[in-house]
Amino acid sequence: MSSVRRKALLKVIILGDSGVGKTSLMNVYVNKKFSNQYKATIGADFLTKEVHIDDRTVTLQIWDTAGQERFQSLGVAFYRGADCCVLAFDVTNPISFKSLDSWRDEFLIQASPRDPEHFPFVLLGNKVDLEQNRAVSAKRAQSWCQTKNNIPYYEVSAKEALNVEAAFQAIARDALARESQDTSDFSDFAPPSVRLTSNAQSSGSSGCSC
Ligand code: G3D
Ligand code: MG
Numbered sequence: 001m002s003s004v005r006r007k008a009l010l011k012v013i014i015l016g017d018s019g020v021g022k023t024s025l026m027n028v029y030v031n032k033k034f035s036n037q038y039k040a041t042i043g044a045d046f047l048t049k050e051v052h053i054d055d056r057t058v059t060l061q062i063w064d065t066a067g068q069e070r071f072q073s074l075g076v077a078f079y080r081g082a083d084c085c086v087l088a089f090d091v092t093n094p095i096s097f098k099s100l101d102s103w104r105d106e107f108l109i110q111a112s113p114r115d116p117e118h119f120p121f122v123l124l125g126n127k128v129d130l131e132q133n134r135a136v137s138a139k140r141a142q143s144w145c146q147t148k149n150n151i152p153y154y155e156v157s158a159k160e161a162l163n164v165e166a167a168f169q170a171i172a173r174d175a176l177a178r179e180s181q182d183t184s185d186f187s188d189f190a191p192p193s194v195r196l197t198s199n200a201q202s203s204g205s206s207g208c209s210c
Helices: 022-031 037-042 094-098 100-111 128-133 138-147 164-182
Strands: 008-015 046-053 056-063 084-090 121-126 153-155
Touching: 008 022, 008 100, 008 164, 022 046, 022 056, 022 121, 022 164, 046 164, 056 164, 084 094, 084 100, 084 164, 094 100, 094 138, 100 121, 121 138, 121 164, 138 153, 153 164
Parallel strands: 008 056, 008 084, 084 121, 121 153
Antiparallel strands: 046 056
């Protein structure tokens, strides 16, 4: 057996209405800073963080939007190959809670995972520091999760770094468990077939007629 343990890379995407705190949550988790400056400065599509789960090292590649979620047009690269989808809403904003269904549907359409019923989603209810302005109860959020095949629910606050670490640790754990189950099926990991020809033409187009 190899002395080098297989190192997993898990792609996690964060979806939810604009303003719910997706970028803040990611920055607090990855950079321990409640500020949007870092990501804005480096202009990244994703940030990575190594986490240790049991005896494994896992690199979480966390994809955030650059504000295009306002138009629900995130492009296929954003969704492609996601191992976990984190849905986020703002507990003080009921509209952001109502949007969850459409974000989940959009994910399932765009990413078209092999087993949509069992794809790992996680729900984060953010801004619980604003308890006095709460408009969506934990109970209501949990009921929604139950109707979606028992999605795990975490109440978090990016501002106060409350529960954020624990939520992402659980996200990594779920995605990893799911990934381990999938290793028995190599069809998921097979690269798309590429036809090689000796006189390949460089037409500048992909040749896709779609
Ligand atoms: P988005 O990436 O989902 O669009 P942002 O959301 O991370 O940009 O956050 C939107 C606004 O909500 C920001 O305020 C941010 O500071 C605030 N916010 C994010 N998380 C929390 C939280 O846990 N508690 C509170 N009270 N506010 C939060 P501004 O004023 O910069 O628009
Ligand atoms: Mg953002």
